[in-house]
Amino acid sequence: MDRFDVLIVGAGHAGVAAATRLRQNGFKGSIALAGDEMHAPYERPPLSKDYLAGKIQAHDLDMRPQDYWAGQAIVLLKGLRVSDVDPEARIVICEDNTQLGYGELVWAAGGAPRSLTCDGHDLPQVHAIRNRADVDALREQLQTARDVVVIGGGFIGLEAAAVLSGLGKSVTVLEAADRVLARVAAAPVSDYFADLHRRHGVTVQTNASVDCIKAKPNGRATVCVSGRSDLTADIVIVGIGILPNVAPLTAAGAAGSNGVDVDRECRTSLPGVYAVGDCAAQHNAFAGGERVRIESIQNANDQGAALASAISFIPVPAPTVPWFWSNQYDVRLQTIGLNRGWDDAVVRGDPEADSFSAVYLKAGRVVAIDCVNAAKDFVQGKRLVAEGAAVGHGSLSDPSIPLKTFWAS
Amino acid sequence: MTRLHVTRRDGEQIEIEAKNDQSLMQALRAGGVHEILAMCGGCCSCATCHVYVDDGSTKPLPPRSKDETDLLDSSDWFTDASRLSCQIRVSEALDGLRVVVAPED
Numbered sequence: 001m002d003r004f005d006v007l008i009v010g011a012g013h014a015g016v017a018a019a020t021r022l023r024q025n026g027f028k029g030s031i032a033l034a035g036d037e038m039h040a041p042y043e044r045p046p047l048s049k050d051y052l053a054g055k056i057q058a059h060d061l062d063m064r065p066q067d068y069w070a071g072q073a074i075v076l077l078k079g080l081r082v083s084d085v086d087p088e089a090r091i092v093i094c095e096d097n098t099q100l101g102y103g104e105l106v107w108a109a110g111g112a113p114r115s116l117t118c119d120g121h122d123l124p125q126v127h128a129i130r131n132r133a134d135v136d137a138l139r140e141q142l143q144t145a146r147d148v149v150v151i152g153g154g155f156i157g158l159e160a161a162a163v164l165s166g167l168g169k170s171v172t173v174l175e176a177a178d179r180v181l182a183r184v185a186a187a188p189v190s191d192y193f194a195d196l197h198r199r200h201g202v203t204v205q206t207n208a209s210v211d212c213i214k215a216k217p218n219g220r221a222t223v224c225v226s227g228r229s230d231l232t233a234d235i236v237i238v239g240i241g242i243l244p245n246v247a248p249l250t251a252a253g254a255a256g257s258n259g260v261d262v263d264r265e266c267r268t269s270l271p272g273v274y275a276v277g278d279c280a281a282q283h284n285a286f287a288g289g290e291r292v293r294i295e296s297i298q299n300a301n302d303q304g305a306a307l308a309s310a311i312s313f314i315p316v317p318a319p320t321v322p323w324f325w326s327n328q329y330d331v332r333l334q335t336i337g338l339n340r341g342w343d344d345a346v347v348r349g350d351p352e353a354d355s356f357s358a359v360y361l362k363a364g365r366v367v368a369i370d371c372v373n374a375a376k377d378f379v380q381g382k383r384l385v386a387e388g389a390a391v392g393h394g395s396l397s398d399p400s401i402p403l404k405t406f407w408a409s
Numbered sequence: 410m411t412r413l414h415v416t417r418r419d420g421e422q423i424e425i426e427a428k429n430d431q432s433l434m435q436a437l438r439a440g441g442v443h444e445i446l447a448m449c450g451g452c453c454s455c456a457t458c459h460v461y462v463d464d465g466s467t468k469p470l471p472p473r474s475k476d477e478t479d480l481l482d483s484s485d486w487f488t489d490a491s492r493l494s495c496q497i498r499v500s501e502a503l504d505g506l507r508v509v510v511a512p513e514d
Contacts, residue, residue, distance in 0.1 A: 024443045043450040063450075065428075065439045297448050325454040332476070334454060375479035379456065404483070 001091070003101030004032040004075065006311065009082050009092065010108030010245075011035030012044060013297050014277025016063055017304025018106050019074045025312035029103065033069075034077040039132060040066060041076075045297065047135045048159040049327050053166065054139065058132065082109070085252040087270040092248075104311055107249055107260065107268070107275040108304075111242030111295070116151065120213030125221040126236045129156050138235065145234035146170060149223045151210055153180030155326045157239035158193060162328040165202050172231055173197065174208040174223070184335075186345035189358050189370050193328065200329060242295065244279035256281055259293040265310035266303050274310075276303035286322055286367070286385070287338045294338070296324045321386045323378075334378040337368030337385035349374060349399040356399070357381070364390050366406075380404040411499050413437075416509040418444045427499045433508065434458040434494040444510055451495035456480040456514070461490040462497070463507040470497060486511045 006022060008015045011033050019033050033041070042061035050056045069076050077100075084093040091101050113128035115121050127138045148164050150157045153175030165171045173180065179190040180197075194204045211224040213236060223231040244259040255261045255269040259281040266274045266282070277300040281293040302320055309316045326333045331354065342360035349356030357377040360368040365388045371378040380403035384391065391406045413425045413436065425440035427433075437445045437460070446457035453476050462470060473481070474496065481491045491511065497503075 020443060045450055045452070049452075068439060297450075301446065301448055323455070325449060325452075327452065327454075332454060375476050376483055379480055379483035 001099045001101055002032075003030075003103075005029030005103040006031045006106060007092065007100055007102035007104075008033045008106040008108055010110055010277065011037070011041045011076070011078075012108065012110050012277065012300065013063075014110070014280075014300035014304050015106065015108035016041045017301045018108060018276055018307050019304075020072070021305045021308030022311060023072050023074065025308055025314060027308070027312050030075070031073065032075040032077050032100070034080045034082070034100070036079065036081040037131060037133070038078045040064075040069065040078075042132065044131075045325075047132065048129050048156050049163065051132075052129070052135055052139065052160060053163045061132070082248055085248045085270075085273070087252055087273055090272060103272070105273045106307060107246070107273060107279065108277045108300075109245040110278045111244045113238065114241045114243050116210065116213075116238055116240070118210060118212045120215070120221070121238075123213055123215050123221055123236075125215070125219075125233065126213060126238060128238055129160060130242070138237070141235055142167065142169070147220075147231075147233045148172070148235045148237065149174060149231050149233040150237045150239065151223075152239035152241075153177075153182075153194075153204065153206070154184070154239055154241065155181070157237065158197065158328055159326060160237050160239065161197055161202050162200070165197075165200050166329070171201075172203040172205065172233075174210060174225060174231075175204070175206045176209050178206050180204060180206065184339065185370055186339070186342075186358050186360065188345065188347050188351060188356075189333075189372070192351045192356075192372060193333075196329065196331060242278065244293065246275070246279050249273065249275065261291065262303075264306070265316055266307040267310070274307050276300065276307050284322075284338065285319055287340055288362075290340075292338065292340075294322060296322065298323050321382050323382070332373055332375075334371045334375065335368065336371070336378060336381050337366070339368035339370070342367055344393070346393060346396045348377065348397055359384075359391075359396055361391070361393075366391055369403075377403050380407075383407050411436075411501055411504045411506075413440070413499075413503075414505065414507045415440065415442060416507075417442055418510045418512065429500050431499055432495050433460070433492075433497040433499055433503075436499050437494055437508070437510075442510060444513075445494065447495055449495075453477055453480065453493060453496055456484065456493060458494040459484060459486065459511040459514075460492055460494045461488060461509040461511055462492050463490065468506055469502050484511070484514050486514065 041063045209226045214222045339360040344361040355373040358370040366384040369381040427436035449455040
């Protein structure tokens with residue numbers, strides 16, 4: 001049985017951040033990065049953007065050159081899916097019965113796309129967008145497809161809709177809530193993006209819940225929408241969130257109800273076991289101290305760095321402001337902070353001019369900002385969110401007053 | 410291959426033999442300049458690949474886009490030589506380019 005001083009399960013952004021930061025910290029022990037795919041680590045954000053569009057190829061996704069990993073003495077283990085963790089014996093067991101020993105285990109296994117539960121959720125026309133295989137399969141079917149139904153008006157669904165309408169497909173987005181991006185943005189931002197998609201010929205239906213999907217004899221599918229007309233689709237894309245991959249950890253006794261709970265240094269409740277990235281729930285100063293699970297590259301990077309510091313016995317860096325981005329058509333959304341619990345949202349700039357920001361306030365303090373084609377607000381706004389600045393409503397809505405005017409220091 | 414003279418954030422000076430037809434950001438990371446975070450993977454969304462390239466030289470660098478300028482000019486460390494390294498393609502024409510990693514914002 002192979003044994004590694006640090007075994008990282010999951011070769012996505014969080015796992016890679018953990019491995020590379022450990023080496024940057026001078027960690028001399030053995031490191032293995034075990035992924036369930038057969039690829040070396042690759043960038044995931046382009047999967048729903050340029051890679052889906054066919055603008056870039058698989059090798060463009062590589063996070064590092066192929067010879068990088070050996071050079072850093074990071075062992076890449078491919079095609080391994082861990083099914084059991086034994087924290088007493090410090091071993092993991094994989095589905096193919098491979099056993100691996102570890103000194104410290106880093107769980108960076110991310111999440112699996114949430115599937116529909118209705119009839120037809122497993123038809124071959126139904127796709128998710130989470131890894132390369134998903135998008136490769138989708139791209140193959142796209143060649144002959146004309147009609148696409150996207151279920152879920154979140155970031156993944158909307159990015160896919162933008163790409164596919166750009167490829168000339170007829171696209172319908174179905175969102176169960178009363179507006180797109182309902183969980184993550186204020187109404188003016190949702191309205192802007194719904195309108196943006198409509199301007200590009202995409203049909204956006206809100207309050208739309210899917211009853212079932214049926215296969216048609218001609219290879220197409222029928223999407224039955226509750227109380228509305230059926231839709232015919234060659235391809236159905238489901239983007240309704242992820243379920244954290246933590247079953248082996250919780251089976252081993254790790255605490256957590258939404259993902260696995262970790263402390264500031266990303267330790268789980270199991271000795272010698274850490275968790276980072278999409279599957280880790282951590283108290284977050286930018287969520288008013290609440291325990292949250294954040295699905296973003298920034299969070300994956302920061303948690304990887306925090307954990308590497310903990311293992312290297314150096315101080316854990318202070319938490320940084322959460323941020324995230326999404327590209328749809330030629331529009332770039334950049335968000336700062338976590339827009340939960342806000343009680344007021346102020347719009348700066350003009351959505352009609354395709355450049356504006358929404359500033360989210362909680363008790364008069366800035367907690368988050370959505371910047372649409374407003375990179376200046378993104379850069380300057382980071383500090384406002386970091387400071388939790390108290391800002392007057394009136395002057396905030398004037399885009400000619402730069403956000404840095406409101407910096408405390 | 411294209412030679413890059415790189416000053417890392419801690420002041421260490423190194424030389425990198427960079428493959429052409431990749432971004433300067435990718436070349437720096439491949440060359441072990443780990444302080445280049447490039448969190449967004451090179452799509453001009455995050456400003457974590459900020460470098461200075463030698464001004465006053467005759468290297469044919471593409472002009473900054475508006476997005477790149479907006480991301481950079483709010484940095485505390487912005488100078489005329491500031492660039493996002495993800496927005497520059499490595500080619501023979503850049504042989505001998507001097508690159509300095511900017512301080513962290």
